[in-house]
Every structure is written in structure tokens, then in C-alpha cells.
Amino acid sequence: PNTQFQLDFFSTYTLDDTGYGEARRYLGSTNITTDGSGDATFTVTLPQAVQGRYLCATATDPNGNTSEMGPCFKADSTIPPLTFTVVNTNDSGPGSLREALLQNALTVSAAPNTIAFSIPGTGPHTIAPASALPPLLEPAVLDGFTQPGASVNTLPAGNNALLQIRLDGNAAGTGVDGLSLQGSNNVVRGVCIVRFKGDGVQITAGHNTVAGCFIGSDLDGSEQGNTQTGVIISEAPDHTIGGTSPAARNVISGNNSRGVDIYGDGATGNLVAGNFIGTGLSGSGDVGNTFYGVQVSSAGNTIGGTVTAARNVVSGNNYSGIVLNATGASN
16 A cells, blocks of 8 residues: 555467466556555556557566566457558568468458468469468458459358468478467458368467368368368357358368367367368368367357258268267257
């Protein structure tokens, strides 16, 4: 009570599992004096721009004793969203996908940014990273359907989508995932993701969507699976894999482990709907994932739905189509 403290503020890209912060970028400080109850309210304008959505702070007393990092809180923003356009297939540098992901991570916008594609020449275009791509940390719509020549599926029971952006992970290294969604409110659509030595798409934060993608199946329908799982959701809630519109349909086939894997206590409220899992691009044929089509090891998730458009076609997988492993759980 009635003591002056120096508060030092930091930002970070992701929320620590404990809910407390980790310091990535120092933002500045302010002094406050507590009231008779030991509380204080304050407003501060910091000299450094935030990089990363999450903020945390320490407090230092007059004797130089500094606290642990306080709980993180998520920053709001009024900055308009930006568009980062990929204009070449280079692994790095201006106009590359890697650069777009890096630039996206440096922004804190009021709404998701857009990562668009406008690569010259006749597609499809292959981007072959030589190492792991930067994760999606700040909200963004990574939209392969913005590439000229691409078009979404329009068939209620088939697939006539034309994808023009292909991510080939054969040279990216052992255990490397295709796309890593470590932030919330991202959308990945209209890309082909094959031959990564890890998972095709790894999701570790809540509220993301993967739609209209080929994951494990190449653009011609051939089996070019990722070494591990097509789409893995780890300890994260409220994702949509596919959807009820034809345009949202994913083809998740030919991966060397599972098609879709949902696990961990925090992985609840996830929806897998409208997809072809283990089939060819048209929903027929055997392009099975090596183990299961869909594995769910947590509670409160939905595979399919109550309307016809939500049904998945799960076929050709080498072990089981759908496995529910959550003991005593409701899915």
C-alpha cells in the first residue's frame, strides 16, 4: 500500500501455456503509486510499437526487487488490416511467401490481414521451402484462390476445384510442418500441401479454419502424402476443417499417419465437415491415409453434422475410418 512501483512492459507473439508472459520485445515503462489497498490504475503510452498480440509486465519496488512476469493480456487494435502479396516462388526475400508470413507476424491489426498470391506465368506454381516457414502468429487469411487461374469447388458431391499454389516440403527438413497456425483466427484456403516431413497443417491455437485445400494429395490426385498427419489440432479449441459449402471441401488423403488428428484436453468444439478423407480428388478411389482417416482423443468435437452438406466421405484409410479415443468423453 502507498508505494511507488516501476512497471516494465513487454510483448510476445504467443500466449504462454501458464497464462503468464514471456518477454520478447521491451516496450517501455511507467511509474505508479498504489493506494491504501495496494491497487493502482494507470494509462500509459509506450515509445515502442507492439510486435506480437500479447502484453505482459513486471513491477519493481523502491528496493529494486522485481516481480515475476504478470499474466498476459491480449492487445486490441484499431490499425486497418494489410494485404501481403506473394509474387514469386522464391524461398525468401521480397515477394516470397516466407517474407509475407514474416511481415504478417510484425503487425497487430483490427481484423485479419490477407496473404494473397499473384505469381506471373501459367500455373500451377510450386513453392519449395528449404526450411520451416514462419508460423501464422497474427490473424490472416492465406488465400490460394487469389492466384489467377484458381477456382473453388462448386460441386455438391464432387470436386472441380482448380488449385494453383502448391507447397512442396520435400527439401524443408526432417519433422518440418507445412503450415503452422500458432495464432488464432487464421484462415488457410486454396493451397496444396504435400511432401513435408512433419504434418501438413499443425494447429496449436484456437479459432482457425482450413478450407478448400488438398493436403497429402497432389494437384493431379496422386499420393504425395506428408510424412505425419494431414491436419493436426493440438490442445486447441473451435476450429473448422472444411465446412458445409462445396468451396470449403478439403481433400485430406495419402498422408503417412492420420488424415485429421484432434487431441488434448483443450481440443474441444472442433468441426470436421464436408471433406474427402482418404479418397481421390473426386471423392472416389483409394488414396488412404496410412493409419486413420480421423482420430479424436478429446471431448466435445463434431465429425460431420445434421445436414447433408456436412457429411464427410471417409474411405480407403488403411486402419480405421474414424476412431474416438477419449475415454468417457462425448463427441
